[in-house]
Amino acid sequence: MAATGDPLSPDEHDRVRAVLYLGGMRTDALEDGVQQVRVKLLEQLRTRGRPRHRGAWLATVAGRVALDTHRARRHERGLAERIRHRDPPQVSDRGRTAEERELALVVEQALQSLDQDVRRLVVLRFYADLSVRQIAEQLGVPEGTVKSRLHAAMRSLRERLRETEVV
């Protein structure tokens, strides 16, 4: 995007924003989150050059920013209060069927029930579509760890989806 000077293309911007949102960031903080990712990308480009897998890199950094923000917020206030302050799931009616709205709400609630670290893995794997190996490489953890956490997360999500009869 040389014309605008933004290192993020519009598509990348939207996807970074989505990963931040799915990672639990408040909607009013999303643009600041995108800005943090943008700054990290510029630093990366300046000091180490282009990431080998740019999409995976951006998704992972966005996941980390969401996690850091969550930790900072948790530090500021108790967990119960944090949950109260978390944006209520917002699923607009525009162009959505009742089934879609329900599904989005259930998935949002299921995500909120996960540990933040695990939530990040779920978003990277099933939204950003990174492979287990890519996630492990980007986060610097063993593949087995990523796999076992995702495995447990999927079982937990299944229970949630079953409870609400989504599956």
Add this chain to the structure above:
Amino acid sequence: MRARRAHDEGDAWDAVVTGQAPSARRLRGDPEIRAQWDEARQVESRLRQGLGLLAEEARMQETQKTDMDTETVHGDAGAPAAGAARRWRRAALVVAAAVVVGLGAAAVGLQPWSGDDGGSEQGTASLSGRGLLACAEVVAQGQVDEVEAVSGGRVELRMTVGEYLKPRKDPGGRLEVTTQGRAELRAGIEAAVVVYPDRADASVYPGEQGTRLLSQLRPYAAEPDTLPRCEGSG
């Protein structure tokens, strides 16, 4: 038996996590494994759909906000970081609006997240209407007749084509494409599809989004000789 069941179920979830389906022979040979695999895949599919819907929420909220910002652009003196982000975003949106298909393309994953090593510069070229048409193998719109789930949360769409922009063909033919499953993809809807020769899945633009895309691309399709050479698609 209990231990075996737990083991098999674990296999099904491992397969979903790694994206590697159990062998067809194994699925055929053991109905229990087949059932577990189907269930795990269904959970994965619903999860992906839900994540996609939530991601769209994030984008729609941004679009609404940007629209409001644009209307009140004069005198906007937000916080420095947020203000800079909005300005960048606004400029990017201007470019995207100029090429029209930009946001719609982003919405349906014109440039996949993973496996890409392309910079945004490359993306800019491929997001232009002419570029899109030049690089696509098929651009068509029609009615979705059937949607069938296939592996990895993907679906196969079978549709009756009402209009082909590329290749130039008479309407009425049948078209089958695979794409990432989303709740909005249902039998009976109108959708536009774009198939690229180097991508396994088609980009699908349901409803109004597809109609807008086609109306933007139609003038270019009428003058195929003026299309640029497709670059950067590999």
